[in-house]
Amino acid sequence: MIWIEGLTALISIIYFYRVKDEYWKYFSYYLIIIFLSEVFGKWGHYIIDYDKPAFFNYFVIPLEFIFLYWLYAAKSFGKKNLFYIITALYLLSFLPNEYFFKMKKIIFSFNYTFGCLILMILVVMEYYKQVNSSEILNFSKNRMFYINLGVTLFYIGTLPFWTFFSILNEYKELFNIYFNYFLISGIIMYLLFSTSIIWGKQNY
Numbered sequence: 601m602i603w604i605e606g607l608t609a610l611i612s613i614i615y616f617y618r619v620k621d622e623y624w625k626y627f628s629y630y631l632i633i634i635f636l637s638e639v640f641g642k643w644g645h646y647i648i649d650y651d652k653p654a655f656f657n658y659f660v661i662p663l664e665f666i667f668l669y670w671l672y673a674a675k676s677f678g679k680k681n682l683f684y685i686i687t688a689l690y691l692l693s694f695l696p697n698e699y700f701f702k703m704k705k706i707i708f709s710f711n712y713t714f715g716c717l718i719l720m721i722l723v724v725m726e727y728y729k730q731v732n733s734s735e736i737l738n739f740s741k742n743r744m745f746y747i748n749l750g751v752t753l754f755y756i757g758t759l760p761f762w763t764f765f766s767i768l769n770e771y772k773e774l775f776n777i778y779f780n781y782f783l784i785s786g787i788i789m790y791l792l793f794s795t796s797i798i799w800g801k802q803n804y
Contacts, residue, residue: 601786608790609635665715672722713763743800750789
């Protein structure tokens with residue numbers, strides 16, 4: 601999956617000229633940062649000794665959620681206050697992890713679940729917006745159509761996997777099936793992100 605992330609980041613660089621004067625340029629920055637973070641997460645230990653779970657839980661995953669909140673709430677819906685509120689709620693969800701849940705996990709189940717639930721609400725709102733839009737027939741040119749579909753398959757589709765990770769880990773066959781879905785849906789999501797960059801138009 602990491603190489604598909606790299607391909608998507610490369611495509612965002614190639615097509616950056618289309619969006620350099622639009623807020624979509626931040627989507628390109630986001631894809632590049634996520635790819636570099638994944639590279640560091642996979643091979644960074646060869647360079648420096650660092651806490652990998654902390655790196656993902658306190659930087660990579662929050663960056664993913666907060667950027668998507670911004671893209672949906674502030675940009676797609678035009679509701680900056682909604683973005684500030686849901687971001688604050690998400691950040692506050694770290695407090696229970698610090699006091700009530702086991703640390704040193706690759707992904708904190710509680711606040712990841714909470715973050716995904718917020719994202720799921722935004723995804724449903726986006727589908728509702730698209731279905732009721734006068735531009736519904738031009739969905740193939742709508743960047744958010746591809747992004748929303750990718751987010752649905754990956755973040756929403758793998759929500760039970762990370763929520764019940766420790767339980768599923770005791771059932772290896774079921775765990776392996778869901779882990780394969782995690783990888784496949786991640787690849788599909790980034791391919792959809794690439795499609796949104798190539799086919800999407802600036803006026804969406």
